[in-house]
Amino acid sequence: MQRNLLNKFYELKAQGKKAFAVLIDPDKVNEDSFSHLIDLSKQESVDFFFVGGSLITSHIMEEVISQLKKHTDIPVLLFPGNSLHLNNKVDGVLFLSLISGRNPDYLIGQQIISAPILKRSGIEVLATGYMIVDSGQQTTVSYISNTTPIPHDKPSVAACTAMAGEMLGLKLIYMDAGSGAKKTISQAMIKAVQKSVDIPVIVGGGINTSQKAKEALQAGADVIVVGNGIEERLSLLKEIAETVRVYNEVNLLA
Numbered sequence: 335m336q337r338n339l340l341n342k343f344y345e346l347k348a349q350g351k352k353a354f355a356v357l358i359d360p361d362k363v364n365e366d367s368f369s370h371l372i373d374l375s376k377q378e379s380v381d382f383f384f385v386g387g388s389l390i391t392s393h394i395m396e397e398v399i400s401q402l403k404k405h406t407d408i409p410v411l412l413f414p415g416n417s418l419h420l421n422n423k424v425d426g427v428l429f430l431s432l433i434s435g436r437n438p439d440y441l442i443g444q445q446i447i448s449a450p451i452l453k454r455s456g457i458e459v460l461a462t463g464y465m466i467v468d469s470g471q472q473t474t475v476s477y478i479s480n481t482t483p484i485p486h487d488k489p490s491v492a493a494c495t496a497m498a499g500e501m502l503g504l505k506l507i508y509m510d511a512g513s514g515a516k517k518t519i520s521q522a523m524i525k526a527v528q529k530s531v532d533i534p535v536i537v538g539g540g541i542n543t544s545q546k547a548k549e550a551l552q553a554g555a556d557v558i559v560v561g562n563g564i565e566e567r568l569s570l571l572k573e574i575a576e577t578v579r580v581y582n583e584v585n586l587l588a
């Protein structure tokens with residue numbers, strides 16, 4: 335079983351380095367500025383591309399992945415909404431189990447359907463405990479998955495959920511307020527999760543300013559994910575990359 339990408343997450347964490355993942359939703363790709371996004375991501379040394387969506391309606395997913403692979407060495411991880419989104423051109427798959435919910439299809443059903451396909455493909459599989467956190471409004475992911483998110487003000491529920499995921503052998507925790515969330519995950523909740531598990535913690539949903547990125551990093555996120563904000567304003571990519579870089583420089587000196 336391959337562990338190249340998982341090792342990258344673990345090595346960064348061991349070195350105390352925070353990472354930045356750019357989420358690319360194939361349905362929202364602006365074809366005119368996509369090559370600029372690729373150039374900027376290279377220039378700013380983005381750590382990962384996550385590609386996916388709760389629903390994918392466009393036909394360009396394959397092309398998006400090919401372009402990312404052709405023009406960069408940045409690892410491309412599939413962030414699948416369901417088993418139909420599997421693609422064998424990616425470097426790895428976030429093999430999500432939706433542990434904040436109680437919908438068996440997203441806890442284990444989609445994974446059973448995908449397992450033989452992934453086994454044949456040889457693509458790296460990263461077992462990920464996926465936790466959706468309430469952001470005040472229903473998000474696409476909570477609607478589509480038909481699950482109740484963890485209440486925003488219940489850090490201990492999030493911490494226990496993450497602990498259970500780690501004890502079950504999951505290798506990453508992904509806390510998500512949902513794409514475009516108006517309210518990001520609270521620092522108290524990120525802290526509680528980070529303190530409760532040793533595995534890397536990915537945080538996303540609604541991070542659309544440098545300040546929000548910094549708050550997530552300070553609270554203990556190992557990787558921050560930004561999608562919507564960059565779709566709306568490409569220059570945010572540079573700003574977030576700079577925030578992560580500065581955070582790492584200051585932290586490594588301390």
Ligand SMILES: CC(C)=CCC/C(C)=C/CC/C(C)=C/CC/C(C)=C/COP(=O)(O)OP(=O)(O)O
Nearest residue numbers: 386387388414415416417430440448474475513
């Ligand atoms: C193991 C495999 C193959 C699939 C796992 C399937 C599971 C458990 C999915 C979890 C639930 C889910 C629907 C996740 C999708 C998360 C995602 C890629 C979100 C990106 O944002 P969108 O929800 O598309 O937001 P927009 O409304 O902004 O497009």
Ligand SMILES: O=P(O)(O)OC[C@@H](O)CO
Nearest residue numbers: 513514538539540561562
């Ligand atoms: O699009 P945004 O709000 O940045 O969220 C990123 C990702 O965590 C969504 O699943």
Ligand SMILES: [Mg+2]
Nearest residue numbers: 359387388389
């Ligand atoms: Mg989407």
